[in-house]
Amino acid sequence: MSMAGTMSIIKYILCCDCMLMEPRPKKLLDQLREVIRLKHYGYRTEETYVQWVKRFDYNS
Incomplete structure (x- = not known):
């Protein structure tokens, strides 16, 4: 397989x-x-x- 073909497969895998x-x-x-x-x-x-949410969350 050529380098270009390998790179296109890698790009496809990363994209997916x-x-x-x-x-x-x-x-x-x-x-x-x-x-x-x-x-x-x-x-x-x-x-x-x-x-208020921080106090309520930490005291629960």
Whole structure:
């Protein structure tokens, strides 16, 4: 097999592997921040909600 043929097979395998991999789910606090920003809440409100979730999560 020629070098070009080998390279095309490797590219195909790598491409297929990338398509099979699922993206990592976002962390809870990142999801919370995204929702808060979509609702156009203030920065201080975002920080307050994040701190509240951190305290609630660590004390559970």
